[in-house]
Amino acid sequence: MTTLPPPVTELSAHEARRLALRAQGFLGAPDRRAGVRGVLRHLGAVQLDTISVLARSHELIPYARLGAVGRRTVEAAYWQDTHAFEYWSHAACILPIEEWPHFAFRRRAYRNRPHWNHHLPDGAYDQVVKQLRTEGPLTATDLGGAKRTSEWWDWSGTKVAVERALMHGEVVCVERRGWKRVYDLAERAVPAALLHDELDDAECLRRLVRLAGQSLGIGTRADLADYHRLRGEQVDAVIADSGLVPVTVEGWGKPAWADPAALQTPPRGRHRTTLLSPFDSLIWDRARTERIFGFTHRLEAYVPKQKRVHGYFAMPVLAGGRLVGRVDPAREGRTLVAKQVTLDGPKAAPAVAQALVEAAGWVDCTDVRVERVDAPDLREPLTRELTRLLA
Numbered sequence: 001m002t003t004l005p006p007p008v009t010e011l012s013a014h015e016a017r018r019l020a021l022r023a024q025g026f027l028g029a030p031d032r033r034a035g036v037r038g039v040l041r042h043l044g045a046v047q048l049d050t051i052s053v054l055a056r057s058h059e060l061i062p063y064a065r066l067g068a069v070g071r072r073t074v075e076a077a078y079w080q081d082t083h084a085f086e087y088w089s090h091a092a093c094i095l096p097i098e099e100w101p102h103f104a105f106r107r108r109a110y111r112n113r114p115h116w117n118h119h120l121p122d123g124a125y126d127q128v129v130k131q132l133r134t135e136g137p138l139t140a141t142d143l144g145g146a147k148r149t150s151e152w153w154d155w156s157g158t159k160v161a162v163e164r165a166l167m168h169g170e171v172v173c174v175e176r177r178g179w180k181r182v183y184d185l186a187e188r189a190v191p192a193a194l195l196h197d198e199l200d201d202a203e204c205l206r207r208l209v210r211l212a213g214q215s216l217g218i219g220t221r222a223d224l225a226d227y228h229r230l231r232g233e234q235v236d237a238v239i240a241d242s243g244l245v246p247v248t249v250e251g252w253g254k255p256a257w258a259d260p261a262a263l264q265t266p267p268r269g270r271h272r273t274t275l276l277s278p279f280d281s282l283i284w285d286r287a288r289t290e291r292i293f294g295f296t297h298r299l300e301a302y303v304p305k306q307k308r309v310h311g312y313f314a315m316p317v318l319a320g321g322r323l324v325g326r327v328d329p330a331r332e333g334r335t336l337v338a339k340q341v342t343l344d345g346p347k348a349a350p351a352v353a354q355a356l357v358e359a360a361g362w363v364d365c366t367d368v369r370v371e372r373v374d375a376p377d378l379r380e381p382l383t384r385e386l387t388r389l390l391a
Contacts, residue, residue, distance in 0.1 A: 009248060011258075016218050016249045017292050018257065018267040020066070021321050023217025024282045036062045036069060036077035040084060044215045045093040045228065047279040048086065050179065051301055052314045054329050054336070054363050060277035064067055064318075068362040077203055081176035082189055086165075086173035089228045090284065099211075100190050104197035106203035107169035124161035129170060129185070132162075139186035139210040146180075169197070177259065203254030205230065207239040213244040215281065218258040219288070226285050236326040252291060275327060275355045283316060283323075295323040311340040319351030326358060335367045336360040342374045347380050353385035 011019070021027040024043070031038045039062045040046055046326040049057045057076050078084045084094050087103055095103075126131070131143055141144035144158040155163070162183050165171035172189045173181045186195060212227035213219060219227075224244075225235045244257035276283055283289045290296055297316055300308040311328025318324075325348045328340040336359060342353060356368050368386050373379040 001322075009246075011218070011247055011249050013252075013292075014249045015266075016252070017321060019262050020219075020282070020292055021217075021271070022269075023215060023259065023262060023265040026272045026274075026282065026318060026363065027321065030066050030272075032066060035066065036074050037083055039065055039077065040094065041096050041098075042215065044099065044211045045095055045281065045282055046078075047090055047281070047284060048092045048094060048176075049279050049384055050145045052358060053312060054275075054331065056179075057277040057279040059278055060275075063359075063362055064274045065237070065272065068358070072200060074177075082174065082191065085190070088313045090226070090281070091279075093227075094383075097190065097194060100194045101196060101199050102204050102207045102211075104169075104199050104203040107167070107197060107200070110164075110167040110169075112132050118155050120161075121157035124157040125164060128158060128165060129162040132171065132185050136188070139177060139180040139182055141180065145185075155274055169188045171362050181265040202238060205234050206241055208221040209235055209238050210242040210244060213242065213257055214259045214261070216259075216262075217262045218247065218256055220252065220254045220256050222254075223285060224257065227281070238287055250297045268278035271319065271321045273351050273354050273358075275315040275316075275329070276318055276323075277315065278313070282318070282348060289323075292318050293323045297323075297326070310342055314342075316342070316356050317348070319348070319355070324348035325352045329353065329359070331363065331365065332369075334365050335369050336363065338368065340374065341370060341380065343348050343378045346378055349378060349381040350385050353389055356386065357389040362377050 018027060046058050046061045049059070054060065055071060059071055062069055062074055078094050079278045082097055084097055086094055088106065089095055095183040128143055132138060140159045140162055143162060145156045146159045147156055155344065162171060166173060166183065171183050172186045174184045174189050175182045188282060208228045208290060209224050212224045216227065218221055220326050221232055223236050225232050237255065243260065245260045245263065247256050247258045249256050253381060265384055277296065283297060285298065295316065300310060300314060301312050314328045316326050323375065324344045326342040327338050328335040330339050338356060341352065343349060360368050368390065370379065370383060370386070373382060
């Protein structure tokens with residue numbers, strides 16, 4: 001039996017950052033044998049999003065940690081053999097199938113929800129379940145159509161019904177096909193040993209808080225709550241029994257909790273240099289990103305073009321355990337276009353160039369073109385590094 005060290009009461013900001021980087025898979029050798037599935041289990045949640053520039057966010061997450069893993073391999077790793085399911089966690093997320101029981105509290109809350117944004121027509125729910133039982137797995141289109149009109153929010157009765165069944169847990173999303181959810185009955189898709197809602201709310205919350213702490217390495221109450229979008233009072237109710245260790249971190253100004261296993265061994269190893277999806281769990285919480293990295297980042301895809309500062313899908317660049325710049329990427333044929341680049345000084349140029357060239361190779365581009373560098377005097381060192389790496 002492993003003996004844990006005495007509780008750590010104070011960590012430096014540097015130590016806390018390294019704990020977070022290792023917990024998120026960016027410090028030390030990646031577990032390539034476990035591959036994409038290992039990344040998913042390690043993180044506990046991989047956020048989905050419709051935006052696709054270099055690739056979709058759920059593809060960028062394992063790439064950032066493992067390098068140039070094939071995109072078909074990524075999809076197969078998530079969905080084959082009922083390894084994962086999609087549900088509402090931090091947002092719409094791919095979750096390890098082992099976490100199905102942990103979301104019983106959320107399924108119960110949806111079943112008891114008195115008001116919904118969409119009207120559910122009489123009989124539509126039962127019809128969807130019946131059709132899936134006899135014909136599934138099916139998309140909403142297969143079931144009879146996802147929308148009544150071309151408006152994105154104007155769901156058909158069928159779409160309302162199948163989404164309600166998904167929230168209730170009677171139906172599960174078993175894959176994405178052309179970005180459409182593919183639905184099947186949970187009783188058929190989820191392994192029998194996991195297909196239950198036996199955990200009470202407190203146990204669900206306790207497990208999710210513990211898993212969030214393990215995935216974050218270290219976090220405040222707000223960090224732990226945000227990971228699976230819990231409420232602060234839900235964290236308060238279970239934190240003492242979560243197994244996480246209370247710590248203080250220099251400069252944070254708020255109490256924090258750490259994974260005790262992470263405290264046993266000081267983080268060591270190589271830092272990953274990579275572009276990060278704005279939806280990567282390392283940085284998806286803006287307040288945490290500012291606290292840990294001193295880096296303010298905002299997704300500007302939904303900001304009017306004239307008000308954007310760093311670009312439509314600006315991707316932070318991670319190098320040496322720090323965020324050293326941003327790139328707003330695009331693709332033109334086999335050229336990766338850096339529409340806008342922000343560098344944290346000239347020393348960041350080699351790392352940003354390396355991240356761009358590696359990303360280009362992953363998406364089958366053979367060239368990199370830089371259109372704009374926020375600091376014009378940094379354009380030359382960046383292009384020089386790109387030329388050297390592409391030679």
